[in-house]
Structure formats: structure tokens, C-alpha cells
Amino acid sequence: MMAATTITIGHLIVGVAPNVYVAGFGAFFIGLAGALFGTSVGTLIQASADESMRGRVSSVFQITVQLYAAGLVMGGFFTAWIDPGPTLLMFGVLIGTMAIVIFAESPELRNAS
Numbered sequence: 001m002m003a004a005t006t007i008t009i010g011h012l013i014v015g016v017a018p019n020v021y022v023a024g025f026g027a028f029f030i031g032l033a034g035a036l037f038g039t040s041v042g043t044l045i046q047a048s049a050d051e052s053m054r055g056r057v058s059s060v061f062q063i064t065v066q067l068y069a070a071g072l073v074m075g076g077f078f079t080a081w082i083d084p085g086p087t088l089l090m091f092g093v094l095i096g097t098m099a100i101v102i103f104a105e106s107p108e109l110r111n112a113s
Contacts, residue, residue, distance in 0.1 A: 002036050013029065015086070075087060
């Protein structure tokens with residue numbers, strides 16, 4: 001949840017940034033979110049997955065992470081079609097909304113965090 005909140009804040013800051021310095025401040029939060037996400041997910045997989053399933057769980061997770069590139073392509077299309085600022089705002093709101101809904105609907109995730 002911390003990673004989703006941090007990346008949402010970063011996207012919103014970059015989306016409304018009046019100059020490159022403020023955008024760089026927002027980019028810091030986007031990068032920090034990656035570190036928070038990677039650390040928490042790796043720990044969660046190691047602690048929660050049964051030893052016999054840990055490799056499979058890690059594989060599915062890695063496939064999901066590799067689909068990140070598809071999001072970059074979508075972001076590129078939206079940026080060319082709309083503009084960078086509104087695209088970042090749209091994806092920031094989308095990420096934040098998805099994180100809230102997933103967290104609210106998953107008792108297992110709430111108990112794990």
C-alpha cells in the first residue's frame with residue numbers, strides 16, 4: 001500500500017509540475033515506489049508462499065512485472081494523443097484507485113500489511 005501511495009503521489013506531482021525541478025521531485029517518489037514495491041513483494045513471497053510453490057509464485061510474479069512494458073506503450077500512446085501532464089494525472093488516479101479497491105476487497109492483503 002505504501003508503494004501504491006508513493007507512486008500515486010509521484011504521478012500527481014509530475015502531472016501538475018510547472019517546471020522540470022518540480023517534476024524531478026515527483027520522479028523521486030516514482031523511483032522510491034519501485035524500491036518499496038520490490039522489497040515488500042519479495043518479503044511477502046518468501047514469507048507467505050509454501051516452499052514447494054515458491055518458485056512457481058515467483059515465476060508468476062516475474063511475468064506480471066515483465067508486463068510493465070505494456071503499460072509503458074499505453075502511456076506513450078496516451079501521451080502522444082492527449083499530453084504528458086493529463087496522462088500522468090490519469091494514470092496516477094488509476095493506480096491510486098486500483099490500490100484502494102484491491103486493499104479494501106482483500107482481507108488477506110489487509111492482514112499481511
